[in-house]
Amino acid sequence: MDILADELAQARASGAVFSVLTRNAPWGLEFSGTRPLTAHLLLKGSGWLELSDGPPISVRARDVVLVTAGTPYRLVSAPGTPAEPISEARSAGSTACEPEAVILCGAYVIEGSIGDSLLRALPRAAVLEAAQLAPRHAAAIDLLAAEAATEGPGQQALLDRLLDLNLVYTLRAWWSRPDAEPPGWYRAGADPNLERVLQSMHANPADAWTVTTMAAVAGMSRAAFSAHFTAVVGQSPARYLTALRMRRAEDALTRTNAPLSRIAADAGYRNEYAFATAFRRLHGVPPGRWRCQTRDLPVSR
Structure with a gap:
């Protein structure tokens, strides 16, 4: 099992391009910062990313920018340039026939506690420079730029699927950086023994897992496995299993x-009372009440 693919599928991660705008300097776009995850690519030209805190970040052509939810932020041709809200910019459309800049903006829907765990592994703004992109990632960006420059049947569907590709490539690249803080399961992917265990756990979280059975899958002694797993993943095998099961249960709820x-059986609990006890310990409320409260909350888009 591909754990990254599984996590993205469980989080219902999907992208949609919501604007491709052409501009000549000075230009500026302002975003609310409320979407869970937004992508920006300057298909042509250069600009700056201005967050509410910290200095402006330079963005050049074909750089990839991912921004997680927070306060409003801006993409501008130069620091301090006035910016128009993206909703107004979309209504106005492209304003340059021979543009200096072509700005693509897209949003990812990433839902549930599984999605939250993915988003927590990203900084507020992740900027991958074009020179750092893997060849296949760069080729996908080239295809995205070519498709955005023309019109044809099914264009929006093509742009959206290419944006999905961009997310996977960007997560791979970002989490491979020495200064990144990837999820524990991603770090464990570099260790064949741990990867084998995690793949089995993600494929069958309801199985009767114990540290002893996990160690057997890894081909290690119980003590060595427990210590190694905790050092690499950042939590003990038992805590990881509980968190995995709870994320699946929360998704089902x-x-x-x-x-x-x-739901209790699918999550690996012997009955709903054991499940409710574990759930209340984590959330402070029983699962039935949590389900009602969660469904009453608006879904961010």
Whole structure:
């Protein structure tokens, strides 16, 4: 099992391009910062990313920018340039026939606690320079730019799928940086023994896992496995398993009307009472009440 693919699928991660704008300097775009994850690419030209805190960040052609939710931020041709809200910019459309800048903006829908765990592994703004992109990632950006420059049947679907590709490539590249803080399961991917265990756990979280059975899958002694797993992943095997099961249970509570007994069994608990006890310990409320409270909350887009 590909754990990154599984996590993205569980989080219902998908992207949609919502604007491709042409501009001549001076130009500026302001974003609310409320979307869970937004992507920006300057397909042509250069500019600056201005966050509410910290100095402006230079953005050049074909650099990839991912911004997680927070306060409003701006993309501008030069620091301090006045910016128009993106909603107004979209209504106005492109304003340059021979543009100095072509700005693509897209948004990713990433939902649930599984999505939250992915987003927590990213900084407020992740900027990958074009020179740092893997060849296949650069080729995908080239294709995205070429498609954005023309019109044809199915264009929006093509742009959206290419934006999905960009997310996977960007996560790979960002989490491979020495200064990044990737999820523990991603770090474990560099260790064949741990990767084998995690793949099995993600594929079958309801199995009767113990540290002893995990160690057997890894081909290690129980003590050596437990110490190594904790050092690499950042939490003990038992805590990781509990968190994995709870994320799956939270997903089922949010997205389905399945009874608690079914959710408990699918999450690996012997009955719904054991599940409710573990759930209350984590959330402070029983799963039924959590389900009602969560469904009453608006979904961010």
